[in-house]
Amino acid sequence: MNKSPVRILYLDDEEQNLIAFHALFRRDYEVFTTTSATEAVQILNQCEIHIIFSDQKMPDLSGVEFFEMIVTDFPEPIRILLTGYADIEAVIDAINKGQVYRYLTKPWIENELRITIEDAYEVLQTRRQVNDKQQALEKAYSELEKFVYSASHDLRAPLVSIKGILKLSKLENDPAKHTEYFNMIEQSVQKLDSFVQNIIHYYQNGKKEEILTAINFSQLADDVFATLAHYDGAERINLRKEIEPQTPFMADELRLRIVLNNLVSNALKFQNPKDEDSFVLLSIHNTVEKAVIKVADNGIGISPDDLPHVFDMFYRTSQKNIGTGIGLYIVKEAVEKLGGKITVTSDLDNGTCFLLEIPNKS
């Protein structure tokens, strides 16, 4: 039989009990024994214990007192009290103060102990699963709340702008002004459209299974540049790619596309309109282990105050009002799903550089 990963701590003032317990279970579990409560706490601090047995009747402090003492700092291990005589007070205390899982009488029956250990470990596992699920739920819930709040604003804001423009155009007698209003409506529509697209990307990234395909980086870069060519002012920006394909590369193409599309479109959006030589550089080098991707621009940059928050959900930097605050959040999530890393450096007014490392899954 393989040794199970269960770690048991047994505290008892009678050395023979400890020796007997150790002899019984050392082959099946990892067993720690001690006669001192102080040492028991030390053991709890040093390694992750799953189940704690304690004798009730000890000279310095009772088993219930011991459990009561450690329950705040070590709430997770399952606590089991052992006692030589049936003492109803001790049982009540054990349940109320020491929050024990079970109460066993001495002398113990081996089989009963074994079943108790197995049951206790199962309870621990179930509690952990419930805890993990609850944490995941809490995260999802708080994200959803943020999402609904921001979505209700970001989806509605462009529509509200359009409503305002329409209201104004009704009051306007000068037909020449109407072209101006149409342009304003167009801007709002574009903003709304890109927000909707981002939401779709966000859900695709969250839900879809990873599909590995061979990546042709050069083709991918061309595609990304082509889809962004319609961007306002894209024609005056010098799009450069530096790609050195060296070894076959496997990754999830959809997520890689989402990442590159977002980073390159950001680089286009946050250009310095006065700059004559605006550029966006996409450079990709790959090895057997990973691809190193750089997306750099000489745009308006990100201020040091904003830089630590750019990957936060719905965080918008203060320089320009065109962001929706979700693009880089999606990038970060997608990079995590790709198993990679992303970092950003920026110099306000001079440009931004995103550096990615994506593992090769071939």
Next chain:
Amino acid sequence: MIVREHLNILLVDDNDIDIAVNTKLLKLADLTDHIFSFSSCRLFLKYITDNADGLRTKTNLILLDIMMPGMYGFECLNEFAKMPDDLTSSFHIFMLSSSIDRNDIKRAEQSKQVLKVLEKPLDVYHLKRLIEEISIQ
């Protein structure tokens, strides 16, 4: 009664389209000739610090957008509240919102400085009536 010449309207909104629309609507409603707009709270706060003496003697109406990047509308209010009382007392604040989030509206209504939350797009005739109410008080 607020004298037209003594009324300033200060718009604070990061959305340049909304600024342009609201400025034009306010002009058409002919409330005042003194309309100022700021694309960020920082610029707005800087302006009132730099022009405190001139502003003190006027009636100043602020239309502040709740959702702005960098510094949200409420943070802007907190910063504003730190200014001297004799200056802030000449200001009347309306908050603008394009979302109809109840929490935002509640929070704004609970704030002592905010007179009312107005939904975007701005209804200038409604605003006109509100200004008349201020001048009666």
